Amino acid sequence: MSTLLYITAHPGNPEASYSLSAGEQFVQAYKENHPADEVVRVDLYQRNIPHIDADVLDAWGKLQTGGTFEELSAAQQQKVAQLNELLEEFVAADKYVFVTPMWNFSYPPVMKAYIDSFCVRAKTFKYTENGPVGLLENKKAFHIQASGGVYSAGSVADRENGNRHLQTVLNFVGITDVDHLFIEGVSTAGERAPQIKAEAIEKARKAAQNF
Numbered sequence: 001m002s003t004l005l006y007i008t009a010h011p012g013n014p015e016a017s018y019s020l021s022a023g024e025q026f027v028q029a030y031k032e033n034h035p036a037d038e039v040v041r042v043d044l045y046q047r048n049i050p051h052i053d054a055d056v057l058d059a060w061g062k063l064q065t066g067g068t069f070e071e072l073s074a075a076q077q078q079k080v081a082q083l084n085e086l087l088e089e090f091v092a093a094d095k096y097v098f099v100t101p102m103w104n105f106s107y108p109p110v111m112k113a114y115i116d117s118f119c120v121r122a123k124t125f126k127y128t129e130n131g132p133v134g135l136l137e138n139k140k141a142f143h144i145q146a147s148g149g150v151y152s153a154g155s156v157a158d159r160e161n162g163n164r165h166l167q168t169v170l171n172f173v174g175i176t177d178v179d180h181l182f183i184e185g186v187s188t189a190g191e192r193a194p195q196i197k198a199e200a201i202e203k204a205r206k207a208a209q210n211f
Helices: 018-033 054-064 074-092 109-118 154-159 162-172 190-209
Strands: 003-008 038-043 095-101 125-128 131-134 140-146 177-183
Touching (some): 003 018, 003 074, 018 140, 018 177, 054 074, 095 162, 131 162, 140 190, 177 190
Parallel strands (some): 003 038, 095 140
Antiparallel strands (some): 125 131
């Protein structure tokens, strides 16, 4: 049995969101084709995702130099505990599906905060004399991203920073089997918007079958 984390970084709902509607259909098709697997939903807008701030950096410094968890302030304990919980959940999973909108050529800030929670030295990567090495091998990921414009090709392709950054991060921690589904041009499609949505759902369901 495998565990799939279904990670959403969208404050909307599947009825209004193209990425979430495709994501929900991916999950449905995945369950149909992998009935023994566990799907864990991680709604980043409903989780407490601490930022790496002065509290966290100070707490990590104390813990790394022999301090104990009990010696941390209440705020530090809460933040460190939550970050550890997110990290352990991520490391324990086998597969990951990320669902995000494109906001200002990237993804919502809560997604970056979540990435910071699992990019942890000695947990998901390590440094060696030959450079960094990812520790999360034999795992796979899929990213569903919707955008109002079209940014996957042509002269504006370099403006797409969400998927490119996510893939860089995942590769860094050892997850090299990464695929994506772009749902593009929804703001300018007019009457074609429902067709774009239907096509995206079909692609999502197909991708889920062998994921």
